[in-house]
Amino acid sequence: MKGPFSKVLLSYIVGLFIIVLIAGLIISTFVENIIFLIAVLFIVFFSVCLLFIRIYNNYILPIEKASNTIKEIGKGNYHARFHYTRNPLHNELSTNINKLARELTEFSLQEQIQSEQLSTLIDNMASGLVLLDERGYIHLVNRKFIDLFGKTEKDYVGSLYYNVLEDETIQETIQKVFLYEGRVKDTFKHYVGIENMYFEISGAPIINERNIPKGVVLVLHDITELKKLESMRKDFVANVSHELRTPITSIKGFSETLLDGNLDDKEAVSQFLEIIYHESNRIQILIEDLLSLSRLESDNFKLVLHKINALELVESLMPALTYKAERKDISFTTEVEDIQFKADKDRITQVIINLVNNALNYTPARGDVSLRIYKEDELVKIEVCDTGIGIPEKDLPRVFERFYRVDKARARDSGGTGLGLAIVKHIVEVHEGEILIDSEADQGTTITVCLPA
Ligand SMILES: Nc1ncnc2c1ncn2[C@@H]1O[C@H](COP(=O)(O)OP(=O)(O)OP(=O)(O)O)[C@@H](O)[C@H]1O
Ligand SMILES: [Mg+2]
Numbered sequence: 170m171k172g173p174f175s176k177v178l179l180s181y182i183v184g185l186f187i188i189v190l191i192a193g194l195i196i197s198t199f200v201e202n203i204i205f206l207i208a209v210l211f212i213v214f215f216s217v218c219l220l221f222i223r224i225y226n227n228y229i230l231p232i233e234k235a236s237n238t239i240k241e242i243g244k245g246n247y248h249a250r251f252h253y254t255r256n257p258l259h260n261e262l263s264t265n266i267n268k269l270a271r272e273l274t275e276f277s278l279q280e281q282i283q284s285e286q287l288s289t290l291i292d293n294m295a296s297g298l299v300l301l302d303e304r305g306y307i308h309l310v311n312r313k314f315i316d317l318f319g320k321t322e323k324d325y326v327g328s329l330y331y332n333v334l335e336d337e338t339i340q341e342t343i344q345k346v347f348l349y350e351g352r353v354k355d356t357f358k359h360y361v362g363i364e365n366m367y368f369e370i371s372g373a374p375i376i377n378e379r380n381i382p383k384g385v386v387l388v389l390h391d392i393t394e395l396k397k398l399e400s401m402r403k404d405f406v407a408n409v410s411h412e413l414r415t416p417i418t419s420i421k422g423f424s425e426t427l428l429d430g431n432l433d434d435k436e437a438v439s440q441f442l443e444i445i446y447h448e449s450n451r452i453q454i455l456i457e458d459l460l461s462l463s464r465l466e467s468d469n470f471k472l473v474l475h476k477i478n479a480l481e482l483v484e485s486l487m488p489a490l491t492y493k494a495e496r497k498d499i500s501f502t503t504e505v506e507d508i509q510f511k512a513d514k515d516r517i518t519q520v521i522i523n524l525v526n527n528a529l530n531y532t533p534a535r536g537d538v539s540l541r542i543y544k545e546d547e548l549v550k551i552e553v554c555d556t557g558i559g560i561p562e563k564d565l566p567r568v569f570e571r572f573y574r575v576d577k578a579r580a581r582d583s584g585g586t587g588l589g590l591a592i593v594k595h596i597v598e599v600h601e602g603e604i605l606i607d608s609e610a611d612q613g614t615t616i617t618v619c620l621p622a
Contacts, residue, residue: 175233178225182218189214231259238266247274297368297389300375301343303382305330314389317366318359339370339387346372346385356392367396408572412455412586416448451586458588461519462571465595472513472599479508479542479549486518490525490540498534501525505542510549510622516596517551517620523589524553524616530585531614532557544622548602551618560608568606569594593618 193210200206231253241249251266253259291298297314301307310325325333330343338357345353353372358365369392375384423441432438464470483505494501521540528538532555541552560568564575572587597604600620608614 175225177229178221181221185214185217185221189217227255231255231262235262235266238270242266242270242273245277247271247277296391297387299325299330299334299387299389300384301330301387302384305343305347307333308384317361317368317389317391339389342370342372342387343385346374347382350374350376350382366391366393368392405571408587409455409459412572413452416451419448420445455586455588458586458592461592462588462595465592465599470599472516474511475514477510477512477514477517479505479510482514482518483521483540483542486521489522493526493529494538497529497532499529499532500535500537501529502537502539503541504539506544508542508544508549508622510544510620512549512600512620513596516600520593520596520618521551521553523593524551524618527589527616528553528555528557528614531555531559547622548619549622551620552615553617554613554615556613559610559612559614560606561610565606565608569604 189210193206197203197206234253235251238249238251247270249270251263253263291309292312294311294313297317298309298311299307299314300309307325307328307330310322315322315325320333331340334340334343336357336359338355342353342355351374354369356367356369358367360366369390370387371390372385372387374382375386377383423445427438427441483503487503491501525538525540532538536556538553538555538557541550541554543550543552560575564573567573568575569590571591574585574587594604597618597620602618602620605617605619606614607617
């Protein structure tokens with residue numbers, strides 16, 4: 170027997186013993202037969218003791234056990250159960266306590282599942298999330314936020330925001346949300362190593378049901394890609410305008426001279442007209458290239474697939490390809506396997522012409538240019554190799570960008586728009602192929618287009 174109630178039982182028995190002892194002493198002065206008296210008192214004492222024990226077992230012990238079970242449940246041990254079935258009252262009590270424990274188990278399980286779902290959701294959000302209380306202490310930062318801004322959860326949680334969130338815009342956003350108790354939106358730049366990242370931050374107050382602000386929630390979206398696209402669009406417009414300006418200025422200048430009436434010098438007139446023709450040709454090529462790119466990029470662009478025979482295709486292109494090579498005194502060789510593959514014939518023609526033209530343009534006289542088409546590992550490979558000026562390593566990743574030229578002046582002189590490789594890359598991508606470039610300055614360049622056969 171343990172616990173407070175068992176002590177009560179013991180104290181009752183001790184009390185009863187003392188009462189019986191005192192009663193025995195008093196009665197012994199009136200009674201002569203002491204042995205009889207002791208026997209009677211003994212029987213009385215034991216009878217009352219048995220009564221006490223019975224009352225204890227039937228009424229006090231169940232309450233003690235029920236109380237212990239409730240204490241355990243209160244501590245969070247929802248598996249604690251109470252079984253006492255000696256009388257209907259206890260039976261009902263135990264049933265109710267056990268039912269309560271079972272419901273609490275269910276409830277805590279659901280709560281656990283919900284909190285796990287919520288934390289999974291918060292941690293897997295594509296945006297950074299920060300939660301602050303009304304005094305500015307951070308209560309939660311999600312995984313994305315830590316990925317973007319570094320440090321660990323411990324560094325943030327429990328700290329005042331202005332001690333750990335270093336960015337000025339983040340701090341200002343929080344202050345404004347506290348001040349105006351409304352939503353605040355802003356953008357800012359953040360450096361991750363040497364990389365620039367752009368973020369959109371939105372802050373909102375957390376208001377409780379009595380309309381009292383309880384904190385701030387911040388959501389940070391990474392808008393770097395969007396910014397890049399925006400700057401690419403701006404660059405593109407600037408580049409196109411720039412590319413158009415030079416030939417147009419030239420056309421305007423020469424036609425003005427002609428309009429001024431200086432038409433007697435036949436040689437000069439024909440020279441000016443030649444320049445005007447040449448420059449308008451350049452504008453036409455540029456516009457055709459731009460249209461080509463925009464068609465390739467449009468959402469409803471569809472490839473027109475043909476069965477192409479590599480030998481026949483190259484055969485048909487030979488006059489166009491060899492003409493320039495001969496003029497530049499470059500040896501042009503082809504090595505084409507007799508293979509068939511499925512692709513958009515016009516686009517593949519454009520790829521070959523662009524690549525061979527580049528090779529011829531950037532290879533000095535008496536150099537070599539070769540075109541190979543062969544099948545390897547279920548891929549059709551178109552390889553154009555030259556012994557020309559090559560491309561420095563630092564420029565290699567950029568040559569597929571629109572308008573990018575390694576040597577600006579030289580490339581423009583060759584009549585190029587700087588869009589050729591961008592178009593080639595697009596065509597290869599819409600064919601789900603891959604383009605590889607290997608080049609060394611002053612040694613030569615090899616560009617390989619790999620297409621699924
Ligand atoms: N085979 C090559 N050898 C050396 N440099 C090359 C070669 N091919 C391309 N380049 C470099 O890459 C740049 C981009 O090539 P791209 O074909 O896109 O433009 P382009 O030749 O200047 O003009 P176009 O649009 O008329 O082809 C070129 O300006 C040149 O500097
Ligand atoms: Mg080119």
